[in-house]
Amino acid sequence: MNETIEYARSLAMHEAHAEHGKTGKTVELTAAQALVRYLAALRVARDDGGPPEPLFGGVFAIFGHGNVAALGEALHRYRADLPTLRAHNEQAMAHAAIAYAKAHFRRHMMAVTTSIGPGATNLVTAAALAHVNRLPVLLLPGDIFVSRAPDPVLQQVENAQDGGLSANDCLKPVSRYFDRIVHPAQLLSALPRAIATLTDPAECGPVTLAMPQDVQASAYPYPEHFFAPRVVTFRAPPPDAGALDAAVEAIRQARRPLIIAGGGVLYSRASAALKALASAYGIPVAETQAGKSALAWDDPLNLGAIGVTGSPAANDLAREADLVIAAGTRLSDFTTGSNSLFRQARVIGLNAHAADALKHDGLPLVADVRVALDALAERLAGWTPADAWTRRARDAAAQWVARVDTLTAGTEARVPYDADVIGAIQRSSADSASTDIVVCAAGTLPAELHKLWRARVPGAYHVEYGYSCMGYEIAGALGVKLAQPDREVIVTVGDGSYLMMNSEIASSIALGAKLIIVVLDNRGFGCINRLQQACGSPPFNNLLDDDAPHVDFAEHARALGAQSEHVDDLRGLEAALVRARAARRTYVISIDTDPAKTTDDGGWWWEVAVPEVSDRESVRAARAAYDNGKTQQKEPR
Numbered sequence: 001m002n003e004t005i006e007y008a009r010s011l012a013m014h015e016a017h018a019e020h021g022k023t024g025k026t027v028e029l030t031a032a033q034a035l036v037r038y039l040a041a042l043r044v045a046r047d048d049g050g051p052p053e054p055l056f057g058g059v060f061a062i063f064g065h066g067n068v069a070a071l072g073e074a075l076h077r078y079r080a081d082l083p084t085l086r087a088h089n090e091q092a093m094a095h096a097a098i099a100y101a102k103a104h105f106r107r108h109m110m111a112v113t114t115s116i117g118p119g120a121t122n123l124v125t126a127a128a129l130a131h132v133n134r135l136p137v138l139l140l141p142g143d144i145f146v147s148r149a150p151d152p153v154l155q156q157v158e159n160a161q162d163g164g165l166s167a168n169d170c171l172k173p174v175s176r177y178f179d180r181i182v183h184p185a186q187l188l189s190a191l192p193r194a195i196a197t198l199t200d201p202a203e204c205g206p207v208t209l210a211m212p213q214d215v216q217a218s219a220y221p222y223p224e225h226f227f228a229p230r231v232v233t234f235r236a237p238p239p240d241a242g243a244l245d246a247a248v249e250a251i252r253q254a255r256r257p258l259i260i261a262g263g264g265v266l267y268s269r270a271s272a273a274l275k276a277l278a279s280a281y282g283i284p285v286a287e288t289q290a291g292k293s294a295l296a297w298d299d300p301l302n303l304g305a306i307g308v309t310g311s312p313a314a315n316d317l318a319r320e321a322d323l324v325i326a327a328g329t330r331l332s333d334f335t336t337g338s339n340s341l342f343r344q345a346r347v348i349g350l351n352a353h354a355a356d357a358l359k360h361d362g363l364p365l366v367a368d369v370r371v372a373l374d375a376l377a378e379r380l381a382g383w384t385p386a387d388a389w390t391r392r393a394r395d396a397a398a399q400w401v402a403r404v405d406t407l408t409a410g411t412e413a414r415v416p417y418d419a420d421v422i423g424a425i426q427r428s429s430a431d432s433a434s435t436d437i438v439v440c441a442a443g444t445l446p447a448e449l450h451k452l453w454r455a456r457v458p459g460a461y462h463v464e465y466g467y468s469c470m471g472y473e474i475a476g477a478l479g480v481k482l483a484q485p486d487r488e489v490i491v492t493v494g495d496g497s498y499l500m501m502n503s504e505i506a507s508s509i510a511l512g513a514k515l516i517i518v519v520l521d522n523r524g525f526g527c528i529n530r531l532q533q534a535c536g537s538p539p540f541n542n543l544l545d546d547d548a549p550h551v552d553f554a555e556h557a558r559a560l561g562a563q564s565e566h567v568d569d570l571r572g573l574e575a576a577l578v579r580a581r582a583a584r585r586t587y588v589i590s591i592d593t594d595p596a597k598t599t600d601d602g603g604w605w606w607e608v609a610v611p612e613v614s615d616r617e618s619v620r621a622a623r624a625a626y627d628n629g630k631t632q633q634k635e636p637r
Contacts, residue, residue, distance in 0.1 A: 031187060064119050092475035102479075133290070260288060309602075321342055423452075441497065472497075474493065474515070523595060
């Protein structure tokens with residue numbers, strides 16, 4: 001919005017609230033104090049009926065000019081009600097805040113504040129991650145002076161064509177709601193809008209309130225009632241009656257239905273409803289990356305992962321299903337095999353977001369996932385799919401469970417690969433109903449984990465794969481541990497992601513948030529190296545050669561305050577994991593792994609454009625395979 005218009009609007013608002021102040025009780029606060037006090041007063045109801053809990057778990061802050069004087073003072077003043085946490089990298093602390101919200105299924109969240117320059121722009125990657133994954137985080141970057149008295153100010157990004165532009169404008173495309181607070185009274189409308197977005201079932205995502213430093217420090221007579229404790233409600237919209245009728249009729253006509261469980265199943269806390277529907281009618285279930293753990297791994301109707309990183313059980317049935325209930329998934333290319341996997345099936349798009357419900361030419365059922373699944377279960381009484389379909393699904397699920405046992409058994413006969421490490425981690429838990437939470441984000445590991453990790457309870461699988469952001473792993477795990485302090489949080493991370501962002505190891509030590517971090521060192525970017533060769537190109541610029549330094553990850557982690565060790569084989573890894581579980585602070589274990597080997601079982605075509613013209617025969621062959629894959633695609637909508 002044009003800043004002049006925005007400022008005029010804020011002045012009008014100031015006058016209106018000043019009139020209110022003549023008759024209503026007010027309290028004089030700076031804009032920064034008002035913001036912090038408002039956030040601290042927000043509550044969310046507990047599932048067990050106990051006293052409401054704070055909506056915000058705290059504020060991650062790295063102070064600099066633009067937020068240290070005013071927001072820093074306000075955070076110190078209200079620190080008993082809204083804790084402030086220190087971190088070491090702005091992107092990382094935003095990742096931690098996002099992971100905190102995800103680990104709470106979006107029912108609790110955190111805020112993040114930075115200085116006006118590089119601190120603010122460091123938030124852009126994390127904001128994009130939260131935007132793609134529909135996860136709430138409140139971003140509070142400092143901003144330049146509204147008064148323009150010191151112009152340009154240190155770290156200001158100047159634009160000769162737009163005097164109102166600042167570095168924070170980079171956050172507009174990756175924010176669900178953006179506002180620049182140019183007058184203290186503006187918070188009276190901006191903060192409720194921000195909370196409405198952060199808690200919206202469809203539009204949930206990052207909110208940016210850019211905070212000019214002179215406005216932060218300016219005082220205003222705020223209505224006292226604005227800071228009254230209030231319980232935030234999370235809407236669970238029911239389906240439209242006509243849309244529900246259409247969905248029920250479509251399911252009743254189906255003989256080979258399949259449910260795809262996405263992240264929306266977890267965020268709407270619909271795991272029990274999902275199991276009830278699947279069990280009552282014999283409908284098999286496949287899980288996306290975001291939806292994995294919605295159903296226990298050994299449920300007899302759980303086919304496992306679907307799509308490009310999917311199990312053979314899930315993908316074999318998906319390509320023969322005549323109807324797919326896409327529950328709470330945005331149907332990304334990894335789920336749909338770039339629109340080639342279940343192109344023959346009619347799709348019911350069950351989603352809180354209308355745009356997602358329409359994808360894949362879907363029959364839209366716009367609603368809260370739990371409410372809609374309960375409604376479907378009630379309305380489908382007397383219907384069942386083909387008996388042979390349900391029997392086949394149960395057999396396929398059981399065969400995949402047995403196959404995973406074999407794949408993760410491990411062997412000392414070779415350099416271990418990811419599946420071997422995953423098996424060792426899961427065997428290290430003495431409790432077969434383990435509530436360990438695995439955290440990962442990018443590279444080969446998400447594919448292996450999607451297929452092989454055994455999640456028994458909702459939230460036991462925490463893999464960020466919507467944005468596939470290298471560097472999320474350790475920072476995200478910190479947020480998960482802050483959200484779930486009584487559960488073991490285990491990070492699986494490649495050497496590439498570790499080197500990209502590892503600073504929050506130190507933060508985990510300082511905050512007493514113990515993590516177990518397993519570093520799989522395959523000497524570079526093994527996943528992209530394999531993709532590069534699959535597209536016909538020679539290995540180039542991905543793996544480190546013998547002349548590159550060998551990083552001692554154990555020594556590095558020890559320097560950051562963690563306990564650590566390097567192990568030579570799987571036997572050593574299993575012994576180290578016992579020590580790590582017994583440790584009281586963050587424990588890092590590194591192990592060398594094979595950069596070439598992956599699990600061959602399952603998988604599906606994924607569209608990665610290959611050069612149409614090349615002097616390499618291998619590239620031309622890869623292009624021919626690519627063109628053939630394109631013929632299998634359903635036209636996207």
